[in-house]
Amino acid sequence: MSKKIRIGIIGTGGIARAHVSAYKKLPYVEIVGVADVIPGKSAAFAEANELKEAASFDTHTELLRMDLDGVSICTPNVSHHITTVDALRAGKNVLLEKPMSVTLQEGIEMTQAAKESGKMLTLGFQPRYDPNMKLLQEIVQSGRLGNVYYVETGGGRRRGMPGGTFISKKLAGAGAMADIGCYSLDMALNTLGYPRPVTVSAFTSNHFGTNPLYHPEASKFEVEDFGVAMVRFENDLVLQFKISWAMHMDSLGSTLFLGTDAGLKVTPAGTGNWSGVWDGAVGSITMFHDEFGGQTSTAVPLVQHQLNLFDQKVHDFAEAVRDNRPAPIPGEQILIQQAIIDGVLRSAEARKEVSIELPR
Ligand SMILES: NC(=O)c1ccc[n+]([C@@H]2O[C@H](COP(=O)([O-])OP(=O)(O)OC[C@H]3O[C@@H](n4cnc5c(N)ncnc54)[C@H](O)[C@@H]3O)[C@@H](O)[C@H]2O)c1
Known part of the structure; x- marks a missing residue:
């Protein structure tokens, strides 16, 4: 053109x-x-x-x-x-x-x-455009981990609550789980090749957002600032997913992939108010595996880049x-994480596990 x-x-x-x-x-x-x-x-x-x-x-x-x-x-x-x-x-x-x-x-x-x-x-x-996210996908999809049966992802900001349109149920529809949780889910699902979720059991809360001590717009705060969910997939994979906009903690830990042949730990690039591995900012990638009958670990070299x-x-x-x-x-890929976010909101409200009906 x-x-x-x-x-x-x-x-x-x-x-x-x-x-x-x-x-x-x-x-x-x-x-x-x-x-x-x-x-x-x-x-x-x-x-x-x-x-x-x-x-x-x-x-x-x-x-x-x-x-x-x-x-x-x-x-x-x-x-x-x-x-x-x-x-x-x-x-x-x-x-x-x-x-x-x-x-x-x-x-x-x-x-x-x-x-x-x-x-x-x-x-x-x-x-998705971070070369280290592509590296993660390459490692997991290479089969080096064997059968991946457990993934833990998400992360938290110590005090990183937005305001304005982000805290209005009428405008945002959901809080931290959708706002920053969508990044963690995309990282995990894209890495795993989009397995299909079948059930989710979730809990959400808003202890910080609704407290004037922590949020200047507390009286207008209508969405969740914390959430945790367990998601089951068709292929006997389980994902534990946790997100927080605010907490009395420095980090919610690393993203973990447990496989039958090896495991991967992905640590956040930073912790604190606004950063974390939830947004794809990778601090380190370590593979845990056995070699010659003994347990060992390998630091995977990160790709250094200055990309915007x-x-x-x-x-x-x-x-x-x-x-x-x-x-x-494409929308079809992201629909899978949307099904999980929808399930998280339904499950948290119903206070029980719910099914995910994703069209084929
Ligand atoms: N990718 C990122 O890094 C990133 C960062 C921040 C926000 N976002 C996303 O971008 C979106 C907007 O965030 P923002 O921070 O710019 O919010 P914002 O509130 O600053 O701006 C949104 C604007 O959309 C307008 N608007 C609302 N409904 C509209 C409609 N039907 N037609 C036209 N305009 C309409 C509002 O009046 C407002 O001016 C959100 O979904 C947010 O999750 C992405």
């Missing part, structure tokens, strides 16, 4: 700025329209981000009437479903911010809309649109 590709932005809040900054680095992309439901916000965004040629709208439907090759959807979680389905049905390719949706049913409808429209639905998981992972994900989408390639991180 020699002509420039035409991109629109839906939702002009915090993360939309990072999308614009990444697109601006590509000479073959032009941002031609922006939309936000807060009247006047998209126009102010266009001005602040020097998008002189971009038209601004107060609804996504008006933006979707434009001639566009693709859109970045950067709205709060609850609006992901309607904006994505509308964009696909209007014939636009979609780069959607994480998490995919709130419920499994929404995710199913979104992937269905992609299939029916023949347009791309790709999800914005930048840790966020730019990589936006550029991969733009390139896929330009070159007519399939979705880099």
